[in-house]
Every structure is written in C-alpha cells, then in structure tokens.
Amino acid sequence: MPARALPILPVLSVLAPALLGALGGMAPAPLAAQTALDQIRQVGPENAERYFAPAARGLVFALTAGVFDRATALPAFHVDLGIRVAGAVRGDDTRTFDAFLPERITWSHPSTGTRSFENPYAPVDGDLRTPSVMGRGPGIILEPTGAFRNALVEAGENPAGYRLALPSGLDLALIPVANLYLSVGVGFGTELTLRFLPGLEVSPDLGGFSGRGFAVKHELSSWLDSPVDLAVGVGSQSLSVDDFFEASTLEGWLLAGRAVGPLTVYGTAGLRQGSIRVDYVADNPEALPGRPAGGTAVRFSPDVGTQTAWGGGVRLQLLLLNLSGQYTTGDPASFSIKVALGIP
Numbered sequence: 001m002p003a004r005a006l007p008i009l010p011v012l013s014v015l016a017p018a019l020l021g022a023l024g025g026m027a028p029a030p031l032a033a034q035t036a037l038d039q040i041r042q043v044g045p046e047n048a049e050r051y052f053a054p055a056a057r058g059l060v061f062a063l064t065a066g067v068f069d070r071a072t073a074l075p076a077f078h079v080d081l082g083i084r085v086a087g088a089v090r091g092d093d094t095r096t097f098d099a100f101l102p103e104r105i106t107w108s109h110p111s112t113g114t115r116s117f118e119n120p121y122a123p124v125d126g127d128l129r130t131p132s133v134m135g136r137g138p139g140i141i142l143e144p145t146g147a148f149r150n151a152l153v154e155a156g157e158n159p160a161g162y163r164l165a166l167p168s169g170l171d172l173a174l175i176p177v178a179n180l181y182l183s184v185g186v187g188f189g190t191e192l193t194l195r196f197l198p199g200l201e202v203s204p205d206l207g208g209f210s211g212r213g214f215a216v217k218h219e220l221s222s223w224l225d226s227p228v229d230l231a232v233g234v235g236s237q238s239l240s241v242d243d244f245f246e247a248s249t250l251e252g253w254l255l256a257g258r259a260v261g262p263l264t265v266y267g268t269a270g271l272r273q274g275s276i277r278v279d280y281v282a283d284n285p286e287a288l289p290g291r292p293a294g295g296t297a298v299r300f301s302p303d304v305g306t307q308t309a310w311g312g313g314v315r316l317q318l319l320l321l322n323l324s325g326q327y328t329t330g331d332p333a334s335f336s337i338k339v340a341l342g343i344p
Helices: 008-025 036-040 045-063 146-154
Strands: 079-089 096-098 104-109 113-118 121-123 129-131 141-144 174-187 190-203 207-219 229-241 245-260 263-281 297-300 306-318 321-328 334-342
Touching: 036 045, 045 079, 045 096, 045 174, 045 229, 045 245, 045 263, 045 297, 104 146, 113 146, 141 146, 174 207, 190 229
Parallel strands: none
Antiparallel strands: 079 174, 079 334, 096 129, 104 113, 121 141, 174 190, 190 207, 207 229, 229 245, 245 263, 263 297, 263 306, 306 321, 321 334
8 A cells, every 4th residue: 555655745745735826816815904804803892793704604614515525435544635625605695794883982081081972983974784704895984973073072182083994895705715634444434534724824814724623434335235325424623713713613414426437426415513713802002982992802703503504526536536526505505626646
C-alpha cells in the first residue's frame, strides 16, 4: 500500500492551493474602511444577531454537506485523501432583516445632567429594512428623534453626530467552507474519516477559518441482503472564525447507491443539527448612546435547530483519482465538490 499511496501527497499539494484559491474567489472584496467584523462590533447584540444569523446558519449546514459520497465502505487499510469544498446557497429571504430600535437610552451631558429617553431613534428614510451579511449595499442609518433630538439641540449638540449606522451587506451568493480530509477503511465494513481545516483567511471581511471533525460510516449491505448498496453514517464537525464565531454540528445519514463501472450514483436522507456561539467585544470609541459601551463583552447564539435533509450525488473513480459532487435540500440548500486520491 505505501508505494501506491505516496503519490497522493505531492498531487494534493497542488490541488489544495488551487481549490482553496477558488474558494477565496467566492468571497467579497474587502470593505474600503472597515471589515464586516469591525462593523458588527459597533452594534448591539439584537442587530448583530439578526445581521449575522443567515451566515451562521449557512456555515452550519455547509459543514454537513457531502460528508459521505457512496454507500459502501473502504476495504481495510485502503485510504482516500483529498479536499472537499462545500457551500450553502443564499435564499432571497436572507438578504435583509428588520432593524431593532432601542426602546430606551440614558444620555449624560455636563449642562443638562443625566436623562432617560424612550424611543430615541428612528430610521432616516423611515424604512427598517437593512441588509444582512448576505445582502447588498450600506446598512440603514438611525437618527435621534423626539425628546432625545430636542435634548441634543438644547445642549448645543449636533444630532447628526449621534447617528447610528448598521453594517453593510457583503452580497454573498453562498457561504463557502472547505476541508482537507482523510478516510481509512478499518475493516468489518467500517470507514473512519478525519476532517480538518488548518487555518485559512478567505477574506479580510470574514476573518480566519479553522476547523476539525470526524465521521464514521458502516456498510449495511455487507451483512444485509439488498438490491442496492446501503450504509449509515454519523459525523461531527467544528468551525471557528478567529475568536468571533464558533459552530459545531452533529449529523446522521442513511445512504443508498449503486455503482456502474467507475460511476456511482447515490442518495442520502438524514438529520443534521448545529449550535452556534458568537462572542465579541463592543467597540464604541465615541461613547454613543444606543450602542453597548466600549469594551462590553457581547455574546449571542443564533437558533439553528435540527433539520431533515434529502440529497443525492455522483462519484467517479479514475484509477487513484476520484471526483464527487452532491446536492442536499434544506433551508438553506447546500452542495459539495470533492477531489481526492487514494486506494479505492
């Protein structure tokens, strides 16, 4: 086996940078002044969660895309080593959200003292719709209104200096992820897969990605009489984006497939779930009311829940090279493309 497996490493050293470079091309160009993470740090948790939730959900389900690509297990001591690029597709309903308006703020001024104001802000153009991270264009501007605006004028302050800007959209068509992986047949119809992403900056806007995970697949048709190949698999994966975002997933799949020569066609059905945690330190150098105080630790966990998913794909084996592609339904839908080398 070693004599046949060794060529995998130099070939992957060429394939991996090329595919990861293509992945980086899916990301948006950097913002002119601030990254998306910088902008999030300047808003409160309510708007930050609504802004970031579509990307968080997309990352979770992109992680579970195409983990298994056939309903058979590798024989004992056979290996498969490659790279898998996956993505979650944007839905039109993820492009915008209704901004949260602070119900009450406290403002202090040397000449007027400390006062509380209810409903202190309103959108400049009267529309609360603003881009999410998946959307396009600048975020809306909230301006002082009512008693708060009057108090600013009475104190000699310019209300325009107290405006709050929500983050701009990044116009993402999809949420991409990538993993290097190694699958090994361990015998008894069982295959073990290890996945990892050893640090990758897709874009200055999105930060640095790193992750790891594992999966186990067992071939049911090795002991069950069936007209098609059958297998079950479970897996788990984690992903972090700098110190800002952390996601973990758990999934279980039933696979059914059939090989015709070098081509395998398969279908999948399963459950996938994930948990998300977002942490950041608020940045408010101008001490504007309506934003968390600078240095405040902010944490929230967008709801992802458990999702039933169906999918299908094809795999092509050409000597030691194998290629596969898969599409999985869901909200959001996801896809994966894999390039690998190994002993089939």
